[in-house]
Amino acid sequence: MIEFHSVTKRFPDGTVAVDGFSLVLPSRKTTVLVGTSGSGKTTLLRMINRMVDPTSGSIEIDGADIGTLEPVKLRRGIGYVMQNSGLLPHRKVIDNVATVPMLSGIPKKRARTEALQLLDTVGLDRSLANRYPSQLSGGQQQRVGVARGLAVNPNILLMDEPFGAVDPIVRAELQQELLRLQRELGKTVVFVTHDIDEAFLLGDQVVILRTGGLIAQVGSPAEILANPADDFVATFVGADRGKRVLHLESHSDGDVLVDADGRLAGVLAGGTSPSAAAGAKAAPEEKAAPEVKAGPFAGSGAPAQGGDPR
Amino acid sequence: MTWIWSNLDLIWDRTLDHVVLSVPPIILSFLLAVPLGWLAYRFRVGRGIILSGVGLLYAVPSLPLFIVLPFIVGTTVRSPLNLIIALTLYGVALMVRVVADGLASVDRNVRQSAMAVGFSEWTQFWRVEFPLAGPVLLAGLRVVAVSTVSLATVGAVIGAQSLGSLFTDGFQRGIQAEIIAGIIATVVLALALDGALVLLGRLLMPWTRSAPSAARAPMRSDKEAVA
Numbered sequence: 001m002i003e004f005h006s007v008t009k010r011f012p013d014g015t016v017a018v019d020g021f022s023l024v025l026p027s028r029k030t031t032v033l034v035g036t037s038g039s040g041k042t043t044l045l046r047m048i049n050r051m052v053d054p055t056s057g058s059i060e061i062d063g064a065d066i067g068t069l070e071p072v073k074l075r076r077g078i079g080y081v082m083q084n085s086g087l088l089p090h091r092k093v094i095d096n097v098a099t100v101p102m103l104s105g106i107p108k109k110r111a112r113t114e115a116l117q118l119l120d121t122v123g124l125d126r127s128l129a130n131r132y133p134s135q136l137s138g139g140q141q142q143r144v145g146v147a148r149g150l151a152v153n154p155n156i157l158l159m160d161e162p163f164g165a166v167d168p169i170v171r172a173e174l175q176q177e178l179l180r181l182q183r184e185l186g187k188t189v190v191f192v193t194h195d196i197d198e199a200f201l202l203g204d205q206v207v208i209l210r211t212g213g214l215i216a217q218v219g220s221p222a223e224i225l226a227n228p229a230d231d232f233v234a235t236f237v238g239a240d241r242g243k244r245v246l247h248l249e250s251h252s253d254g255d256v257l258v259d260a261d262g263r264l265a266g267v268l269a270g271g272t273s274p275s276a277a278a279g280a281k282a283a284p285e286e287k288a289a290p291e292v293k294a295g296p297f298a299g300s301g302a303p304a305q306g307g308d309p310r
Numbered sequence: 311m312t313w314i315w316s317n318l319d320l321i322w323d324r325t326l327d328h329v330v331l332s333v334p335p336i337i338l339s340f341l342l343a344v345p346l347g348w349l350a351y352r353f354r355v356g357r358g359i360i361l362s363g364v365g366l367l368y369a370v371p372s373l374p375l376f377i378v379l380p381f382i383v384g385t386t387v388r389s390p391l392n393l394i395i396a397l398t399l400y401g402v403a404l405m406v407r408v409v410a411d412g413l414a415s416v417d418r419n420v421r422q423s424a425m426a427v428g429f430s431e432w433t434q435f436w437r438v439e440f441p442l443a444g445p446v447l448l449a450g451l452r453v454v455a456v457s458t459v460s461l462a463t464v465g466a467v468i469g470a471q472s473l474g475s476l477f478t479d480g481f482q483r484g485i486q487a488e489i490i491a492g493i494i495a496t497v498v499l500a501l502a503l504d505g506a507l508v509l510l511g512r513l514l515m516p517w518t519r520s521a522p523s524a525a526r527a528p529m530r531s532d533k534e535a536v537a
Contacts, residue, residue, distance in 0.1 A: 051426055076428030086423025090441050090517040099437075100427045132517045148427065158426075 001027045002048060002156065002188065007057035009043055009213070017043040018213030021057070025205070027155075030182060030189040032203035034196055034236075040213030041192045045158050048190060049075045061156070076104050079149030079157040079187070083164045085141040087133040087148070093119070094129040097147045104152065111151075118147040123177060139170035143177070150185070159191045163198070175201055196237050200225070208233055313487035321476070325495055328472040332462040334394050336455050336503070339401025340447075346402065347409020348435070361407055368403035372396065372461065376468045393465040400461060401454045408450030412443030445518055448511040452504050459500040463492070473499070 002025040009018040017040040025031040033041040046052040047059055050071040059066050066074060087096045097115035102108060119126055122143040133141055142162055149157055163171045175198065182189060193199055199206045200221040208216040208224065210232060217229040225244060228234035238244055246257045246265050257265045314321070350360040379385070379392045416439050424438045463474030476492030479485070512519060 046426075049426060051422070072428050072430045074428075075426060080423070080426040082419070082423050082426065084419055086419055086426070088420060088424065088438060088442075089417075090444075090515070103428060103433065134517075 001025065001062055002190070003060045004044070004047075005058045005060070007044075007047065007054045007059060009040070009047065009052060010055045016212055018047075018054075021213050021215065023207065023215065023218065025188065025190060027062075027188050028186040029204040030191055030202055031205045031207060032191045032193060032199040033207045033209060034193055034199040034203075035209030036194055036211070038211050039209035040211075041194075041209055042160055044209075044213060045160055045190055045192050048156070048158055049078045049080060051075075076100060076152060077154055077156075079152065079154040081142075081145045081149040081157065081159045081162045083161045085133065085145035087141060087144055089133055092130050092132055093124075093136070093144050096133065096144060097151050099151075100148065101151050115147070115151065118150055119144075121150065121181070122147045137170075138166045139174060142166060142170075142174055146174075146178070146181070150181075150187075155188055157187045157189045159189065161193055162191075164193070164195075171198075178202060200237075208236055313485055314491045317488070317491070321473075321491055321495055324471065324473050324475055324492075325499060327470075327475075328459070328462055328496070328499060331390060331393055331465055331470060331472050332397065332455075332458045332499075333503075335397035335401050335462075336451070336458050338394075338398045339405050339454055339458075340451055342398070342402050343405030343409050344440075346406045348413065350406060350410040351413040357410065361410065364403045364406045367399055370399075372400075372464055373467070375399070376464075388469045390465070390470040392468065393462065393470045397458050397461055401458055404454050404457065405450055408446060408453075409443070412446030412450070413439050415446055416442045441515070444511070444515045448507060448515075452507050455503045455507055456500045459496060459503060463496060 004021050004023045004025075007018055007021045008016070010016050021040075021044065033044055035041045043052055047054055048061075048066070050066060050069070053067070087093075088099070091099065094112055094115050097118055098108070098111035101111040101114065106114075116126055116129060119129060124140060124143050124147070128136060128140065128144075133144065136144065145162065149159070163174045166174065178189075179202065189202075191199075191202055196208075203221060205218065206221055206224055207218050210216050216236070217224055217233045224233065225237060225239065228237060228239055245260050247260075248255055248268070249258045254267070256267055259265045346360055346364070350357045375396050376392055377387075379395055380387045380389070383392075383395060385391045385395075420438065420442065421434070424434050429438060462472050463477060465472045466474030466478045473492050473496045476488050476495070480488030480492065
């Protein structure tokens with residue numbers, strides 16, 4: 001469990017990135033911090049492994065104030081995955097994954113064996129182990145990044161917009177991979193993104209942030225979507241624009257789901273049977289029952305999610 | 311040309327002398343420039359002082375330096391050590407800025423991720439920043455190597471035997487072939503050292519050879535990922 005107690009961060013230039021932030025991040029769940037740039041989400045993430053120290057307030061991991069812990073040691077116990085993978089370009093894939101365990105004193109041979117197993121875990125072929133990061137595709141690099149984050153077998157995994165720089169199809173793949181991994185491994189994941197659809201897909205708990213690290217709303221995706229706390233949240237999640245209100249339209253090619261803007265959002269699971277068409281009347285209820293994770297109306301029209309015909 | 315054929319031994323000896331005079335300064339200047347360059351890179355205040363300091367060093371004319379050095383370091387006027395020290399100073403002058411720039415050229419993203427996964431400052435320098443600055447350092451070292459080989463010929467003026475001795479001797483005795491031999495041998499030596507450095511770079515920095523090719527290699531879970 002990670003707890004923020006009225007944490008404030010004021011940078012030397014006077015910018016207040018985070019102001020009086022308090023939150024509990026439950027263990028073995030995924031908490032997504034979502035907000036636009038300037039919302040302090042990355043700063044919050046980096047405070048958890050002391051890459052940034054708060055100006056005031058405290059952060060506790062399982063009851064221990066991390067301000068009293070040695071930063072390097074703390075970081076070695078926490079997985080970290082960032083945008084553009086952050087892999088060391090001069091080390092082979094296998095060494096990138098094995099580096100941190102070796103820094104912590106695990107013998108090279110064992111670290112490398114475990115690194116190979118981790119490549120399996122994140123769905124990478126072992127034949128890539130001896131390549132350099134620049135020889136991999138963006139999606140493969142991110143997978144290596146995840147493997148590296150898992151290498152120390154941490155309880156906590158920090159992910160800073162890890163899928164922000166890959167194309168939508170690969171992003172959807174990686175998101176599903178992360179959901180699968182999370183089902184298997186049950187880490188305490190803290191995930192930062194500016195993409196609300198990604199947040200709703202991945203998060204057990206979603207934290208919507210305003211500029212300056214102020215919490216606009218905390219809750220499960222369903223809670224937030226069903227009851228946006230205010231206009232800011234409603235705008236942010238797209239509820240005000242009807243982005244979340246889907247209805248069925250019949251075309252000669254078949255039935256499709258369309259949002260209030262007229263944008264194609266997806267198709268009904270199970271094809272275009274008459275009973276599915278009957279669901280058209282019930283479409284406005286979608287807003288009230290947005291089980292985004294598993295529901296047939298997966299997503300909001302982003303090609304990365306709902307529109308995937310596979 | 312006949313002079314060259316009948317004096318191959320002499321040319322070879324002077325070449326060896328030249329190697330002995332020029333290789334230590336190349337190595338020493340690199341070793342000295344790394345910590346100085348790191349200071350200049352790491353501390354904003356140090357940067358101005360160190361970089362302008364070494365810049366001035368390079369502006370000192372070589373002949374006066376040869377004359378003053380023995381008094382400062384306590385060597386004899388004709389000791390080859392003077393030349394080695396002077397050449398080292400010039401090498402440092404060139405190299406410190408290169409080290410500072412090379413370290414600064416390392417991708418911020420990579421540095422931050424190294425920090426994030428738990429590299430200490432010391433390990434991060436040696437395992438991340440220093441090797442990644444490698445290509446820039448190598449480029450600087452190549453300049454230092456060639457310039458040192460060329461500058462070392464001046465040693466002949468203060469009596470340190472080198473390929474420069476072929477210039478002075480040939481000039482005094484009016485043997486044109488000897489001067490030309492000196493020039494050619496100096497250039498060949500410079501090219502040889504340069505080539506050796508390039509080769510060393512390839513051995514030590516294998517990742518620079520792997521051209522970025524986003525090959526779509528086998529990824530087993532492409533299908534099951536979406537399933």
